[in-house]
Amino acid sequence: MTFFSDIGRFLLTLKGMFKKLENRQMYGKELIRQCTEIGFGSLGIVSIISVFIGAVSTIQTTYQLVSPLVPISTVAEIVRDTVILEFAPTLVCVVLAGVIGSRIASELGNMRVSEQIDALEIMGINTKTYLILPKIIAAMLMIPLLVIIAMALGIWGGRLAGAASGTIPPNLFDKGLMSNFIPYNVFFALIKSYVYAFILSSIPAFFGYHVRGGALEIGKASTKAVVISCVLILFADYVLSALLL
Amino acid sequence: MINVENIQKKFGDKVVIAGISAQMGVGQCNLIIGASGSGKTVLMKCMVGLLTPDQGSIYYNGNSFTTMNPASKTLIRKEIGMLFQGSALFDSLTVEENIMFPLNMFTKDSRGEKLKRVNTVLDRVNLSGINKKFPAELSGGMKKRVALARAVVLHPKYLFCDEPNSGLDPQTSLVIDKLIRDLTLEHQITTVINTHDMNSVMEIGDYILFMYQGKKEWEGTRKEIIFSKNQRLNDFIFASDFLKDAKDMRMLGETGKMPNDRDLDQMIRP
Numbered sequence: 001m002t003f004f005s006d007i008g009r010f011l012l013t014l015k016g017m018f019k020k021l022e023n024r025q026m027y028g029k030e031l032i033r034q035c036t037e038i039g040f041g042s043l044g045i046v047s048i049i050s051v052f053i054g055a056v057s058t059i060q061t062t063y064q065l066v067s068p069l070v071p072i073s074t075v076a077e078i079v080r081d082t083v084i085l086e087f088a089p090t091l092v093c094v095v096l097a098g099v100i101g102s103r104i105a106s107e108l109g110n111m112r113v114s115e116q117i118d119a120l121e122i123m124g125i126n127t128k129t130y131l132i133l134p135k136i137i138a139a140m141l142m143i144p145l146l147v148i149i150a151m152a153l154g155i156w157g158g159r160l161a162g163a164a165s166g167t168i169p170p171n172l173f174d175k176g177l178m179s180n181f182i183p184y185n186v187f188f189a190l191i192k193s194y195v196y197a198f199i200l201s202s203i204p205a206f207f208g209y210h211v212r213g214g215a216l217e218i219g220k221a222s223t224k225a226v227v228i229s230c231v232l233i234l235f236a237d238y239v240l241s242a243l244l245l
Numbered sequence: 246m247i248n249v250e251n252i253q254k255k256f257g258d259k260v261v262i263a264g265i266s267a268q269m270g271v272g273q274c275n276l277i278i279g280a281s282g283s284g285k286t287v288l289m290k291c292m293v294g295l296l297t298p299d300q301g302s303i304y305y306n307g308n309s310f311t312t313m314n315p316a317s318k319t320l321i322r323k324e325i326g327m328l329f330q331g332s333a334l335f336d337s338l339t340v341e342e343n344i345m346f347p348l349n350m351f352t353k354d355s356r357g358e359k360l361k362r363v364n365t366v367l368d369r370v371n372l373s374g375i376n377k378k379f380p381a382e383l384s385g386g387m388k389k390r391v392a393l394a395r396a397v398v399l400h401p402k403y404l405f406c407d408e409p410n411s412g413l414d415p416q417t418s419l420v421i422d423k424l425i426r427d428l429t430l431e432h433q434i435t436t437v438i439n440t441h442d443m444n445s446v447m448e449i450g451d452y453i454l455f456m457y458q459g460k461k462e463w464e465g466t467r468k469e470i471i472f473s474k475n476q477r478l479n480d481f482i483f484a485s486d487f488l489k490d491a492k493d494m495r496m497l498g499e500t501g502k503m504p505n506d507r508d509l510d511q512m513i514r515p
Binding site: 022023025026110114115116118119121122123124125 | 293294295319320322323325326327329330331333334335336346347349350351405
């Protein structure tokens with residue numbers, strides 16, 4: 001019963017965001033602030049994860065491809081497709097669900113508990129529009145960009161690891177990268193990143209916005225938001241793969 | 246002027262407010278007092294629209310707030326300032342940005358004009374020069390004063406203060422009370438204050454509503470409270486021997502005789 005009532009409240013929260021803006025300039029400023037926090041704030045962790053994912057993929061694929069019948073440049077093809085299709089969008093977004101999701105849930109939860117949201121309501125501001133909508137839009141603008149950066153850095157990390165370990169020279173890696181490339185894979189990864197961006201911003205915003213209680217409840221809401229976001233991202237990954245590949 | 250008519254509010258089966266009616270005047274400090282859990286905060290939240298009453302009406306200058314459409318409610322809310330118990334300052338903004346927030350949202354003034362208004366209200370609450378500080382750098386009393394400055398920067402017609410003195414020392418409480426009273430008189434605001442603080446009741450209570458278990462138990466002025474024979478009110482307001490003595494002394498001053506035939510010597514306790 002709670003499950004269905006939560007879904008109902010979630011949909012009502014989303015519906016409540018679409019109201020007339022009191023002052024477009026203020027909302028624009030808030031959107032830019034959120035873009036900065038979500039985009040630039042996550043760039044470091046995304047870069048580190050991507051480079052290492054690419055590097056580990058190269059080393060492990062090389063380790064497993066022991067057949068002399070398979071050309072070594074195939075490693076680059078596998079790394080490229082794995083990074084583009086799965087690691088860059090899904091793994092990075094699961095990590096971002098932790099980083100961005102917990103930040104959104106705890107920020108809104110703290111605002112709720114310390115009556116800051118009530119203060120905005122009293123001023124006549126639609127708090128769902130002012131506090132939640134910019135976060136969702138910012139996530140949907142910045143996370144696909146982060147995923148594209150993750151793709152590039154992941155492949156670069158793989159190339160670097162291949163060269164550093166001596167298992168695959170850069171010229172062979174580059175050759176493998178160019179062969180059998182399917183541009184649709186990038187398009188598919190971007191569709192996934194948009195869906196994940198919505199999940200990892202709206203779910204924590206919902207849990208943070210509706211926190212009741214004190215510091216303990218903020219922590220619980222934050223954890224719940226991250227866990228549910230991660231599960232929904234993995235579920236969406238399966239559904240989108242089944243539908244679009 | 247705010248009229249509250251027969252407000253009722255339940256949470257589940259628990260009746261929190263049971264048919265409260267009150268009339269709160271312009272240019273007055275209207276105090277809602279009562280023990281913890283008596284329904285003061287719920288009543289205030291109903292009055293400002295953060296909670297919807299199950300029954301009854303609230304009128305702002307004759308306009309029914311409970312039945313008006315959301316657009317009209319938003320207009321009324323722009324005339325409301327509220328000082329929250331925990332100040333509710335935005336943590337990520339400086340003092341200046343906090344106070345300027347409603348101006349940025351609802352006025353088209355230039356930045357210079359807005360800054361002038363911010364400095365005027367900061368000066369009014371005796372906090373000039375702290376524009377660039379963050380809320381975390383302020384004491385409890387300073388936070389309350391900044392929150393008060395933010396609440397009045399748009400010159401509200403109605404000011405709501407939820408326990409403005411909680412967590413403050415007696416001297417700072419008096420400063421906050423004086424500020425609220427002065428601002429109320431200066432701008433002819435209808436001010437509604439939730440409080441436990443007996444100093445506030447005796448200093449600024451132009452109209453006092455005493456709530457007991459969700460009901461209106463007593464109403465009157467701070468002068469009338471001295472002569473009230475309502476036992477629950479007296480037990481709440483004059484809870485300690487010291488306060489009972491203070492009440493009797495005040496009665497002696499007002500009427501020239503001791504209440505209940507008490508002997509003045511009785512009041513001198515070891």
